[in-house]
Amino acid sequence: MTIELKKLTKRFGALTAVDAIDLAVGDGEVLCLLGPSGCGKTTTLRMVAGLEYATEGEVILGGKRVNDLAPRDRNVAMSFQFYALYPSLTVAENLAFPLHADSLGKSEIEARVKQISDTLQLNDILNRTPGQLAEGEKQRVAVGRSIIRDPQCFLFDEPLSRLDVQLREEMRGEIKAVLQGLSKPTVIVTHDQLEALTMADRIAVMRDGRIEQVDTPHNVFTSPTNLFVAGFIGTPQMNLLPATLTGSDGGGKAEFTIDGGQSMTIEIDPRIGELQPGARVTLGIRPRNLEISSDPAEDGISTKIDIVEPMGAETLAHLSDGRHDLRLVTDWRVPLTEGAQVHTRFPPGATHIFTENEQVLRTT
Amino acid sequence: MARKYREIGKAGWGYTAITSVVGFVYFFPVLWIILTAFKTRTDALAVPPKLFFTPTLDNFQSVFFRASITTGTSQATDMGLYFFNSIFIAFTSVGLALIVGTLAAYAFSRYPLRGNDTYLFIILTTRMMPPIVVIIPIFLMFRLSGLAGSYWGIILLYTAFNIPFSVWLVKSFFDELNPEIEDAARMDGASERRVFFRFCIPQILAGLSATFVFGLILTWNEFLFALLLTGVETRTVPVAMARTLGGEVGVDYGLLAAIVTLFLIPIFFVTFLLQNQLLRGVTFGTVKK
Numbered sequence: 001m002t003i004e005l006k007k008l009t010k011r012f013g014a015l016t017a018v019d020a021i022d023l024a025v026g027d028g029e030v031l032c033l034l035g036p037s038g039c040g041k042t043t044t045l046r047m048v049a050g051l052e053y054a055t056e057g058e059v060i061l062g063g064k065r066v067n068d069l070a071p072r073d074r075n076v077a078m079s080f081q082f083y084a085l086y087p088s089l090t091v092a093e094n095l096a097f098p099l100h101a102d103s104l105g106k107s108e109i110e111a112r113v114k115q116i117s118d119t120l121q122l123n124d125i126l127n128r129t130p131g132q133l134a135e136g137e138k139q140r141v142a143v144g145r146s147i148i149r150d151p152q153c154f155l156f157d158e159p160l161s162r163l164d165v166q167l168r169e170e171m172r173g174e175i176k177a178v179l180q181g182l183s184k185p186t187v188i189v190t191h192d193q194l195e196a197l198t199m200a201d202r203i204a205v206m207r208d209g210r211i212e213q214v215d216t217p218h219n220v221f222t223s224p225t226n227l228f229v230a231g232f233i234g235t236p237q238m239n240l241l242p243a244t245l246t247g248s249d250g251g252g253k254a255e256f257t258i259d260g261g262q263s264m265t266i267e268i269d270p271r272i273g274e275l276q277p278g279a280r281v282t283l284g285i286r287p288r289n290l291e292i293s294s295d296p297a298e299d300g301i302s303t304k305i306d307i308v309e310p311m312g313a314e315t316l317a318h319l320s321d322g323r324h325d326l327r328l329v330t331d332w333r334v335p336l337t338e339g340a341q342v343h344t345r346f347p348p349g350a351t352h353i354f355t356e357n358e359q360v361l362r363t364t
Numbered sequence: 365m366a367r368k369y370r371e372i373g374k375a376g377w378g379y380t381a382i383t384s385v386v387g388f389v390y391f392f393p394v395l396w397i398i399l400t401a402f403k404t405r406t407d408a409l410a411v412p413p414k415l416f417f418t419p420t421l422d423n424f425q426s427v428f429f430r431a432s433i434t435t436g437t438s439q440a441t442d443m444g445l446y447f448f449n450s451i452f453i454a455f456t457s458v459g460l461a462l463i464v465g466t467l468a469a470y471a472f473s474r475y476p477l478r479g480n481d482t483y484l485f486i487i488l489t490t491r492m493m494p495p496i497v498v499i500i501p502i503f504l505m506f507r508l509s510g511l512a513g514s515y516w517g518i519i520l521l522y523t524a525f526n527i528p529f530s531v532w533l534v535k536s537f538f539d540e541l542n543p544e545i546e547d548a549a550r551m552d553g554a555s556e557r558r559v560f561f562r563f564c565i566p567q568i569l570a571g572l573s574a575t576f577v578f579g580l581i582l583t584w585n586e587f588l589f590a591l592l593l594t595g596v597e598t599r600t601v602p603v604a605m606a607r608t609l610g611g612e613v614g615v616d617y618g619l620l621a622a623i624v625t626l627f628l629i630p631i632f633f634v635t636f637l638l639q640n641q642l643l644r645g646v647t648f649g650t651v652k653k
Contacts, residue, residue: 083544084548086545102553
């Protein structure tokens with residue numbers, strides 16, 4: 001069983017919410033649609049569910065085109081952002097509701113409800129109505145209701161966005177465990193990258209109705225293909241410095257002049273040779289990859305420490321070269337003094353180089 | 365000095381007392397009518413007005429049975445029929461308006477037309493002018509179509525007048541609902557009809573009750589159309605009440621007060637029955653779920 005989207009497009013009047021996206025979710029794969037608000041990820045999900053009609057393109061479930069099928073005929077389960085529990089029904093009735101469509105016997109319905117409520121620990125709250133439930137319980141009921149019918153694939157819309165931090169971590173694990181047990185193609189929509197990185201087998205990063213990159217969480221993080229993905233994935237955000245290429249030895253080393261005047265020579269991908277000196281680029285380095293030293297080094301620039309934010313095991317420091325804010329995350333034991341001058345170093349292989357059209361140059 | 369501040373959730377006796385006084389002032393006319401209903405003719409007209417008197421039920425009796433001036437024998441009045449008319453006409457038309465209004469409101473809310481707001485505005489325009497403006501064309505239409513004097517005529521008219529109000533109010537209740545619940549029901553195999561009846565309607569019952577009561581109060585007290593468009597058989601209580609004013613022997617205030625008192629009962633009863641729903645309905649959507 002697979003989910004396939006071909007040139008899927010949704011237009012609302014003049015607005016193109018989803019712009020000809022191609023995507024395939026394999027059997028048992030969990031794919032996260034990740035992107036900022038309004039990027040079209042929920043619309044994409046709703047088109048798979050059948051709640052929105054695709055303007056163009058195809059939705060293919062298990063090899064069958066389902067564009068013209070009503071939601072109830074697609075055998076797809078969806079869990080909604082606000083849980084969408086039926087307010088007038090009890091938890092047990094909520095769980096049983098999807099089964100009524102399959103015209104099962106009463107005893108079988110009861111057995112299935114029992115099984116789900118055992119798995120998700122809902123036994124104590126089966127007779128309550130949604131209004132009497134805590135947020136975490138509502139989430140579990142919503143998950144239970146979506147898996148009870150044994151559908152061919154699962155869709156989750158912002159499953160954890162309404163939970164507090166602690167519950168979110170707990171539920172993240174729980175949902176992951178449930179999904180692994182089911183091994184059905186699953187699409188999760190989220191704007192929370194941590195959620196995507198932890199739960200997904202693959203992440204599709206979306207912006208303005210288009211897919212910017214589809215890859216494993218690790219690859220999306222370590223090898224962003226463009227400036228948007230680089231800036232969007234990772235907390236704190238990747239440092240992005242506009243610069244000009246001033247020289248290259250044709251091999252692995254290149255000299256850049258950062259806007260503002262300082263220059264540095266760093267070791268990077270040999271493909272830099274494709275660029276002419278004078279080319280405008282954006283240098284990207286993750287706050288955790290940036291190093292500091294007290295002595296000037298040619299592979300970095302000198303900065304002043306602006307603000308130090310202790311985060312427990314690590315410390316986040318904002319460095320400034322007078323023009324750009326550079327974020328640095330380092331072990332909490334490293335002494336950092338606000339106002340002090342430090343020299344940054346860009347270790348070999350840690351810098352991503354983006355060309356003027358925002359695509360990455362370095363691919364390793 | 366810090367200003368004394370009031371504990372939230374406690375109003376104190378002073379405020380309760382003020383509210384009681386204001387409440388009493390509001391209720392006084394109603395109370396006066398009810399008291400008058402139990403007075404003899406002399407007591408009702410006494411100057412200064414009497415607060416303490418010997419109550420009598422004569423007025424209530426003469427609502428339904430009155431001595432004929434000419435023969436002196438007790439005769440049944442048609443007041444029973446008029447009460448039935450009022451109840452039948454008001455409940456039927458408000459009920460019809462609520463059904464039509466709810467269906468229309470759902471459509472306006474969930475399946476918006478091109479220029480949805482324009483249509484909603486047009487619906488409302490019928491309520492923008494005073495009814496008296498349209499009374500002549502409506503009267504002529506009713507005469508020509510033979511609807512004048514019939515139950516259906518007045519019921520249709522009241523229904524038409526209640527629909528705009530119902531559509532607008534009920535639409536606002538539908539708009540407040542979380543559409544995810546409907547989507548979830550669709551995903552779970554519910555038909556559109558089931559989505560509407562099983563999931564949308566139960567969520568707005570409070571709102572529907574409020575709409576019903578407001579419509580009922582408006583219709584119950586309507587006088588102008590009832591005066592011109594009902595016949596002898598379909599006359600409503602407000603019209604009948606007005607006719608007692610022109611009695612042969614001057615205004616019988618006790619009798620009038622007795623009719624008003626009886627007239628209050630059904631609406632009191634309905635409002636009381638639905639009051640919990642009503643409060644929830646009126647405040648619907650003011651607090652985010």
